[in-house]
Amino acid sequence: MTQVQAFAALARLVARGAGLGRPLPLADPDPDPATLLGLAQRHRVILLMERGWRDLAARGEAGPVPDLIVAAARQEHGRALATAAALARLARGLDEAGVKWLALKGPALAHQLYHDVTPRTARDLDILVDPHDLVPAVEVARRLGWTIADDWQRLAQLSGKYDLELAPAKPGLPPLEIHTRLGHGDMFAPRIDTVSAPHRVAIAGYAVPVLTGPDLLVYVAWHGARHFWFRLNWLVDLAGLLTATCDGQAVVSTSRAWGAERSVRAGSLLAERLLGIDAPALPAPSGTMMRNVARLVGWAETRLRIDPDHDHVVRRPMSFLWTIRETRSDDAGWRGLLPLAKRLWLPRECDARQVGVGAPLAVHLVARLPLLLNRLVRDVAATAWARRR
Template structure:
């Protein structure tokens, strides 16, 4: 039985409801395996990576009576905004989606296939080059995640490549990427030293191919507690994409995906579709729950599972259902549901107006009480952004401490302007 956990789904636009119907795998029978595994605490049986459209019970039932009053142009816009058109096209069966819409989706899917193949080849090249120079790397999302969860890189979209490295290897990685033709989008702000924990990645773009690589030294920003690179590397898993590519183990990967999605307010359903796949393919919940608790990610996991259960009919293990009802997951899920329904792109850029203000409030609500206190204390420490706004010689960097309130105010005024 699917649960909404108090989420109000009645106000969702019809086009979004239709898109969710097209996304659902319809594997109601498979949910029993997930629920049963949750009770025993053992990993669930692995499910097929790709569920054919003919096996999609939801879509077969929907094919008898196509959804009425759907603006299919808006449906296409939503599918592109949420980056789920490959899954919709792969799962769409008789009559739910008109043939001309399916044809447009097919065109998007062809372009995505070429894009993902190019990203996969470049991920192999970069990871192999790093390994040859002794730099260990973990692929976080992109084609490696598509291959793992969907069994086919074309069944997921990706804007860029994300790799995680030890922070000590950042300079070496930067030099290597430059040799491979990449240029940093922005200089790494090394001046005050706070960049290591106030930001968690830097981006490099290849001017010839347009491919962007985000090099991470932390899974997430904002000083949250997280596993060390050594811990992640020791629990790594190989990628079927290439012998040179490794990924975090399933438990760490699940934790990363729920914290990443939560940090972005789940404004793209692509991230929630990944959670649905991870749950259906099987997780060792007995090992995962203590891991989530240790790194203060239980609320984010609860949020993700509440949203996935309500929107994608993801089968939630019985052992987790009481945790979802008792924690902050439903409240955080309700906040994110607004971002999903409004199809907004969340940003902290002051130029985004109310969207930026709502997103900043949401990010603060996402933190635990302890994280809120730590966040407040870090605001007292000078930022690399202060040095960018008011440049001083390195010998005078100590002045950024007493000047911090005034420089911060000056930065806010400039941003508003």
């Protein structure tokens, strides 16, 4: 089974498991389970794949679900329950501290899509908080078992990045990401105070605030487009939201307000092509928008079919190519290159620690160029050496 064949089989199984679109038969009714399981693990769709396989088996279109996939799905089910429990504890702590926040993706999105927290695999938790509540949110997370460097505020000032990554310090806790806005610079500006009032859904017995309606769909589309849907689960999320909506005008209006129309249209087209869904009718785009959407879909199809763990994805300097394209996934297009330049110029944590976190910002800015060039030269040399061998 080739990579392309395995991905096509996985997409069809997952679409069945998620209850999406027109159920497409497998080209091979007896695909290699080990190959599919490895791919499903990397695309984080094990439970949906197992559901799809069970559906095919019940219809007599495939053999019984292989034992190794059943065992992996059982393990994933337990992980999903533990992640949901962690979100409920965090939610209670944030609410008690008076933090204005809402949950993004993860168990909350699984509940909204399937009325069950387990079908959607989540390796971490993502939350959006009011920028003024960032410090108390970090304090709550630390108290509940997550860790972050004591100098995180200084690092955030130096890098201009307030998307924090907290590591678990207790068994069973997933990593936690705390965001203060849904994007970089002014390209995708919504913060928690600019989105519609959050709805609450019950997760492990606690009401968790979430995005809903067009806001949720546009956010999921934007997030997937930023990463070119390199994990299939992000496209499945969007497909589920698209099939549940019938107001294409509201979706496009919201996407334009958020600067993410390109993401919504590309995601809708991809979901139709790869998952066989019947996407809602959207108002006709302009010619320029359609060309940009076609370009984004082409990039996404290429990226989605590359194995998520293939070294081509992360090997520098080619990985910088994805950063530039990522910027162009927003409606800002080439105007987004200025914020991108700012992101590249500001020091990252590794550079800040090498120079000294306590050093003035001017020193970090001066040191950034030689540090970046040194890294690029070493990466180019390593790539050239690997090719010669």
